Amino acid sequence: AVVSTQSTGVKGLARRGRRDVDQPMKVAMRSRGSATALLSKRSQLKDTAKFSRVYIAPDRTLIQRESQRRLVEELKEKRTGSQEKRYVIWRFKVVKRGEEITGAVTEN
Numbered sequence: 001a002v003v004s005t006q007s008t009g010v011k012g013l014a015r016r017g018r019r020d021v022d023q024p025m026k027v028a029m030r031s032r033g034s035a036t037a038l039l040s041k042r043s044q045l046k047d048t049a050k051f052s053r054v055y056i057a058p059d060r061t062l063i064q065r066e067s068q069r070r071l072v073e074e075l076k077e078k079r080t081g082s083q084e085k086r087y088v089i090w091r092f093k094v095v096k097r098g099e100e101i102t103g104a105v106t107e108n
Helices: 032-040 042-047 062-081
Strands: 010-015 025-029 087-090 093-096
Touching: 025 032, 032 042, 062 087, 062 093
Parallel strands: none
Antiparallel strands: 010 025, 087 093
């Protein structure tokens, strides 16, 4: 169910870019705690039919966006170059799923 902006700590909403069905939105939160709470629950969206295509990302600086872009490119390369598709981004590195929990990161 969609919740009201008052109960979630949303300060404001603004559409970004051109008018489109899949148009990004900028959400301003009233406090850092509200933003952290929202970001911690973002993975639950994929489990709902209505919001399965909604993605929430934290605000990033230009350097952080470039770093994230490089990580995603590396992730795509590893997934296409390997029969195993179990790679994920964990703590600013691309690792095989399962290794992020144990901390045993192998270099490929």
